[in-house]
Amino acid sequence: MTDASHDPADAAAPSRAGRPSRRSVIGWGGAGLVLGAGAAGGTAVTLMGGSEPAGEAGAAVPFHGEHQAGIATAVPDRLHFAAFDVTTRDRAALVQLLKDWTAAAARMTQGHAVGDGAFGGLPEAPPDDTGEALGLKPSRLTLTVGFGPSLFAAGRFGLERRRPGALVELPKFPGDNLDAARSGGDLCIQACADDPQVAVHAIRNLARIGFGKVAVRWSQLGFGKTSSTTPDAQTPRNLFGFKDGTSNISGTDRPTLERHVWVPPADGPDWMTKGSYLVARRIRMHIETWDRTSLQEQEDVIGRDKGEGAPAAKAREHDAPFLKAMLPTAHVRLSHPDSNAGARMLRRGYSFTDGTDGLGRLDAGLFFLAYQRDVRDAFIPVQRNLARNDALNEYIQHVGSAVFAVPPGVLDQDDWWGRGLFSS
Amino acid sequence: MTDASHDPADAAAPSRAGRPSRRSVIGWGGAGLVLGAGAAGGTAVTLMGGSEPAGEAGAAVPFHGEHQAGIATAVPDRLHFAAFDVTTRDRAALVQLLKDWTAAAARMTQGHAVGDGAFGGLPEAPPDDTGEALGLKPSRLTLTVGFGPSLFAAGRFGLERRRPGALVELPKFPGDNLDAARSGGDLCIQACADDPQVAVHAIRNLARIGFGKVAVRWSQLGFGKTSSTTPDAQTPRNLFGFKDGTSNISGTDRPTLERHVWVPPADGPDWMTKGSYLVARRIRMHIETWDRTSLQEQEDVIGRDKGEGAPAAKAREHDAPFLKAMLPTAHVRLSHPDSNAGARMLRRGYSFTDGTDGLGRLDAGLFFLAYQRDVRDAFIPVQRNLARNDALNEYIQHVGSAVFAVPPGVLDQDDWWGRGLFSS
Numbered sequence: 001m002t003d004a005s006h007d008p009a010d011a012a013a014p015s016r017a018g019r020p021s022r023r024s025v026i027g028w029g030g031a032g033l034v035l036g037a038g039a040a041g042g043t044a045v046t047l048m049g050g051s052e053p054a055g056e057a058g059a060a061v062p063f064h065g066e067h068q069a070g071i072a073t074a075v076p077d078r079l080h081f082a083a084f085d086v087t088t089r090d091r092a093a094l095v096q097l098l099k100d101w102t103a104a105a106a107r108m109t110q111g112h113a114v115g116d117g118a119f120g121g122l123p124e125a126p127p128d129d130t131g132e133a134l135g136l137k138p139s140r141l142t143l144t145v146g147f148g149p150s151l152f153a154a155g156r157f158g159l160e161r162r163r164p165g166a167l168v169e170l171p172k173f174p175g176d177n178l179d180a181a182r183s184g185g186d187l188c189i190q191a192c193a194d195d196p197q198v199a200v201h202a203i204r205n206l207a208r209i210g211f212g213k214v215a216v217r218w219s220q221l222g223f224g225k226t227s228s229t230t231p232d233a234q235t236p237r238n239l240f241g242f243k244d245g246t247s248n249i250s251g252t253d254r255p256t257l258e259r260h261v262w263v264p265p266a267d268g269p270d271w272m273t274k275g276s277y278l279v280a281r282r283i284r285m286h287i288e289t290w291d292r293t294s295l296q297e298q299e300d301v302i303g304r305d306k307g308e309g310a311p312a313a314k315a316r317e318h319d320a321p322f323l324k325a326m327l328p329t330a331h332v333r334l335s336h337p338d339s340n341a342g343a344r345m346l347r348r349g350y351s352f353t354d355g356t357d358g359l360g361r362l363d364a365g366l367f368f369l370a371y372q373r374d375v376r377d378a379f380i381p382v383q384r385n386l387a388r389n390d391a392l393n394e395y396i397q398h399v400g401s402a403v404f405a406v407p408p409g410v411l412d413q414d415d416w417w418g419r420g421l422f423s424s
Numbered sequence: 425m426t427d428a429s430h431d432p433a434d435a436a437a438p439s440r441a442g443r444p445s446r447r448s449v450i451g452w453g454g455a456g457l458v459l460g461a462g463a464a465g466g467t468a469v470t471l472m473g474g475s476e477p478a479g480e481a482g483a484a485v486p487f488h489g490e491h492q493a494g495i496a497t498a499v500p501d502r503l504h505f506a507a508f509d510v511t512t513r514d515r516a517a518l519v520q521l522l523k524d525w526t527a528a529a530a531r532m533t534q535g536h537a538v539g540d541g542a543f544g545g546l547p548e549a550p551p552d553d554t555g556e557a558l559g560l561k562p563s564r565l566t567l568t569v570g571f572g573p574s575l576f577a578a579g580r581f582g583l584e585r586r587r588p589g590a591l592v593e594l595p596k597f598p599g600d601n602l603d604a605a606r607s608g609g610d611l612c613i614q615a616c617a618d619d620p621q622v623a624v625h626a627i628r629n630l631a632r633i634g635f636g637k638v639a640v641r642w643s644q645l646g647f648g649k650t651s652s653t654t655p656d657a658q659t660p661r662n663l664f665g666f667k668d669g670t671s672n673i674s675g676t677d678r679p680t681l682e683r684h685v686w687v688p689p690a691d692g693p694d695w696m697t698k699g700s701y702l703v704a705r706r707i708r709m710h711i712e713t714w715d716r717t718s719l720q721e722q723e724d725v726i727g728r729d730k731g732e733g734a735p736a737a738k739a740r741e742h743d744a745p746f747l748k749a750m751l752p753t754a755h756v757r758l759s760h761p762d763s764n765a766g767a768r769m770l771r772r773g774y775s776f777t778d779g780t781d782g783l784g785r786l787d788a789g790l791f792f793l794a795y796q797r798d799v800r801d802a803f804i805p806v807q808r809n810l811a812r813n814d815a816l817n818e819y820i821q822h823v824g825s826a827v828f829a830v831p832p833g834v835l836d837q838d839d840w841w842g843r844g845l846f847s848s
Contacts, residue, residue, distance in 0.1 A: 123720035131665025196647035208715045215784025223620035241555025291632045296547040360639025
């Protein structure tokens with residue numbers, strides 16, 4: 001460790017006119033860390049991949065662990081998600097990039113600047129870090145990497161025989177209106193944080209490190225989580241005004257995580273054991289139409305009441321749903337595990353608003369993110385069911401889509417994102 | 425007032441299966457209010473238009489006052505800004521909309537739902553409020569309205585003779601690359617809040633109330649403030665990694681506000697007295713190019729050092745700049761009042777990241793918002809100077825532009841946005 005935590009007393013003593021000493025500016029936000037010195041150096045391994053309780057806003061989430069953080073981990077309120085095309089054809093360059101990304105991610109998630117910091121190195125060189133997160137707290141930043149099907153294509157990086165059987169391209173579903181410019185990607189990075197500037201800073205610095213090797217294919221900012229993996233004081237609401245994620249998988253429910261989220265050794269390949277599969281869908285919500293729909297219709301379409309969030313004919317949000325009390329086309333009924341052979345996913349979606357659509361309406365919706373053990377048993381059959389029958393389809397449209405194999409966690413500072421995939 | 429604050433004990437007693445009692449769900453976030461009952465009803469008038477110290481995050485900012493809140497008011501971290509085209513040709517309909525907007529804004533800024541709330545009214549009718557902010561705190565929400573030059577065009581609403589001389593269209597500046605779809609607008613609403621879901625909810629509900637009378641022309645989400653009107657612990661940083669707004673006008677510096685921000689009676693017309701003029705510019709920042717520039721070059725371009733934010737040849741951020749120590753093309757030198765006949769503006773800008781630009785780069789930048797007494801003495805000459813000479817022009821491009829007359833505050837619950845303009 002060459003860096004030290006920010007020391008205000010130190011910062012008050014610039015070493016030359018207008019330029020603070022190196023020690024004073026490197027390692028921002030150290031005061032907010034909840035970890036011992038060992039964790040910042042990357043030696044602490046958690047068993048649950050960061051799925052411990054939410055912790056204080058602003059704190060650091062451990063980067064190293066058997067699972068990647070950002071899946072079972074408590075969901076902070078802000079997201080920046082980016083999909084990348086790999087532009088280099090050089091496998092060694094891609095491997096080096098993944099190593100560099102891992103090192104940068106380990107630093108940024110713990111509240112440190114990249115490399116020698118925003119003002120390290122020589123004045124004649126570009127700074128190692130872009131600097132806009134200087135002084136901000138770690139903000140529970142998690143960075144989670146995934147590999148898209150296209151990365152495994154023949155003739156690219158020699159990975160075609162290492163592609164998991166579960167990493168299938170999603171089929172076209174009825175009603176899909178996918179924009180290729182918002183779909184797919186060789187790699188993805190999910191950045192979740194309490195402070196959007198911290199999430200954006202992380203994606204931007206990873207993109208910068210990847211200059212000449214990767215290009216940002218698409219990215220999505222999310223401003224409000226729509227699901228939770230922890231028992232929050234209240235279930236978040238989506239842009240239809242309904243509580244969302246009431247029966248989401250809890251980040252501490254280990255048996256359910258093992259059964260529905262983490263890839264077990266038996267599923268293969270070995271490099272995906274303890275990993276997961278991520279489906280990302282950009283779902284445009286026609287909020288103007290929805291807002292002109294009666295309360296009764298809204299509640300019938302969803303299958304829960306709007307205020308309390310209780311299932312139809314029940315009184316409380318967390319009462320077990322009685323599916324037959326709902327319309328056959330109700331969203332909650334159709335997406336319930338009992339209607340889908342027990343299929344469950346861990347959802348980490350976010351609301352988005354991206355300006356206007358050119359027709360005087362807000363371009364708003366849900367950026368759906370779901371982790372699962374196997375998309376063939378989870379997202380694909382559930383979405384087939386929803387795409388055919390869901391009453392909500394009148395008010396939504398899927399406009400972007402991607403699927404990624406999310407490898408297991410980085411165990412220590414000698415490990416790196418994708419080591420299992422690219423080694424041996 | 426027909427609504428009451430949220431009472432958890434009450435919410436635990438649904439009045440029928442799955443539907444909480446009306447009293448239990450109307451008036452969200454009441455627990456977070458710092459105001460007495462009178463303020464929620466709209467009778468409290470503050471002298472400074474909400475420019476008192478920041479207050480607790482989550483609290484309510486008074487809506488009524490001689491100036492609109494959201495100008496001198498402490499700047500929260502999140503923004504949703506929307507420009508509207510007025511689609512009705514009926515002056516009475518526009519006036520009614522402004523009255524309805526005012527009533528809704530008075531409620532939402534105090535943490536209440538619109539109208540009878542998300543679940544008021546009959547199940548057969550659409551809810552009065554869209555519901556996604558239910559349970560969230562007021563979050564220091566401010567809503568600020570402005571009137572664009574096009575609203576005053578001959579043949580529209582009979583306002584051509586009431587147009588202020590200061591409400592000029594901005595000239596084309598060298599380097600401008602303006603997108604008409606992100607420029608202009610008959611009306612604007614600036615929503616600032618600690619929680620983006622609260623800001624988005626407010627804009628969305630105002631758009632909904634305006635259905636058939638207005639259409640959203642463009643909107644912009646901002647995720648990190650780049651200026652402050654209060655003495656924060658630290659000056660915020662923009663996406664170039666530099667502290668921004670070090671010498672911004674303070675929201676409590678009344679003499680400077682009177683001289684540079686608020687319109688005095690002598691400037692006319694009467695309906696603009698105690699109002700201000702807002703310039704909004706969407707400034708794309710070529711962060712990838714910037715990030716490959718040396719630290720020395722970055723600091724020379726700006727005229728301050730990156731770590732401390734001190735002016736060239738000075739040691740501390742708040743040291744008075746010595747302009748001659750900077751390059752003649754340095755941004756800070758060129759934008760300084762001493763280089764612009766004393767011109768000053770109150771800045772409330774935000775960083776943005778709106779996905780990608782189709783060329784593998786993040787579409788990121790600064791959404792510049794500046795309030796001033798007269799754009800002809802402030803933004804226009806300063807921007808002429810910058811557009812011609814600023815070394816920063818290599819790294820930025822202005823891609824959206826709008827100007828609005830921002831009327832004075834709403835005094836009480838009988839007053840409304842634009843009363844002065846549309847009356848007499």
